[in-house]
Amino acid sequence: MSGTRTAAAKRAVLKTGRPRAAEPLKLETIDQLLGAIYEGPTESPPWQTAMLRIREVLAAAHVTLMLRPPSSDSTGVMINTGPTTAQNVESYETHFFAADPFVRLAEGDVFSAEELIGPQWLQSQYYHDFLEPIGVRHLLGADIYTKDGIECRFRITRSADAGPFSTDDKSLIKLLLPHLKRSIQLHARLDFLECERSLFAGTVNRMLLGMLSFDANGNIVETNQEARRILAEKDGIWLSGNNLCIESSQESRDLQRMLRGALAGTNDSEGPGVVEAMAVTRPSGRAKLGILVRAIPLGRWSESKQRPAVAVFLRDPEANAAQPSQELVRRLFGLTRMEAQLALLLTEGLTLDEAAEKMNVRRNTARTHLRSIFCKTGVTRQTMLVRLLLNSVLSLG
Structure with a gap:
């Protein structure tokens, strides 16, 4: 059966x-x-x-x-x-x-x-x-x-x-x-x-801006590439678990006060968010690091305590940004290849004479290129040219 x-x-x-x-x-x-x-x-x-x-x-x-x-x-x-x-x-x-x-x-x-x-x-x-x-x-x-x-x-x-x-x-x-x-x-x-986040995260990295985010409990949510580089040097500031540690006792107390204030400010969903800044001394003698702490207010419908609540931005004034390509400079401002090379050398802090020597051209030739650059970009001084290039979209490339 x-x-x-x-x-x-x-x-x-x-x-x-x-x-x-x-x-x-x-x-x-x-x-x-x-x-x-x-x-x-x-x-x-x-x-x-x-x-x-x-x-x-x-x-x-x-x-x-x-x-x-x-x-x-x-x-x-x-x-x-x-x-x-x-x-x-x-x-x-x-x-x-x-x-x-x-x-x-x-x-x-x-x-x-x-x-x-x-x-x-x-x-x-x-x-x-x-x-x-x-x-x-x-x-x-x-x-x-x-x-x-x-x-x-x-x-x-x-x-x-x-x-x-x-x-x-x-x-x-x-x-x-x-x-x-x-x-x-x-x-x-x-x-x-996620595409939008990746785009903005990549832009922040290219601008050599370090960023860490903390949740409402003070735990680290995310760190970007530049932040990890700065902290790995342990030159005045480093990471121990979820704690940002600073060599100077007074600067450490200032940072902890800023973090506590920012965490308290996340509960204000109406305001723009608490923003404070400070400088961190580096024992190596290099230029001080800049730190900015910004609260990220709760959204109207936020409920998770694991969302980013505070962002900490780190800036190393001595960091060397990737040099934009001459082709990008040439296309953006309509320069010749020699003019683009000269413009980039000037943004690196070189004088006209130093740039001419590096380009292996005479000073008068470099000055002729500079006048042509002024004409094409609409500036009248070398400092204005440097400011124009540094504030352009070149840093995003």
Whole structure:
């Protein structure tokens, strides 16, 4: 008797993919799927956990999310779960995407290959040349579109042994699609913010401005490259755990007072934020470091205590910024290559005579170049030229 039930159960699995007598999915399982979908934007690759859970629940061979479908101009971006090879992925991205019949599906609908194409599906080139060799027989697809122009493709496969997708399987995917769409929109927003953050962080680094941020509990959230360089020198200031340590006792007390005041100022969401500054003596005798402490007020809807609450900026007046390229200077101000070279040497603090010697030209030649630079830039003195170059966008390059 039990052997008969086992055989019947196996036949049901082959026909529907899951045992026909199985109970409907528990709320706990659906909750886990939804949770994985909304946590997806924070993963790398995104939605990897959600794809694996869906694959397990549907007894699928592959679950694939094409965040950016391949095209003739791009290989696209795909998150894939299931047995595959780099060669299979490459063959789809470079060739078979053009033969994929699942294109521009109506949003919210879930289709099997037979529903979309009919019995001739198994005679198609896409099936014979791409899917059949990798053991795929059944294909389920849905597309997601957003008002921002995002187009994603969601695909689920099974082998011939696993059986076709059931009505319940399609209903589950249809239930998950709106949530996946919202999660994709959240991911796009987070990606935009990360791009913006990276741009500004890179600009701050190029300007040789060190920055540390502290949360409301006084723990360090982030430090940038220039801050790490300054602190690593341990010349008057260094980092010990989450504490900024200063050699001078009085300067150390001043900094701690500033940090406490800034942390207290973060609770004022209306004001511009507490700003204080001080100088730090360096035992090496080098020029003093500049420190600026700025409170970052809570946003109207802020609730996390691990968000940046205070920013500490460090400036080393003796740091050597990367020299802008002569080509950049030439294009920005319409100078010749010799004029651009002279202008850069002057911004380094060289006199006209020193610059002429370094360029291996006569002083009169350098003076002629300087007059031409004045004419093209609209300045009349060397100090004005240096100020113009230092305040231009060159430092951002």
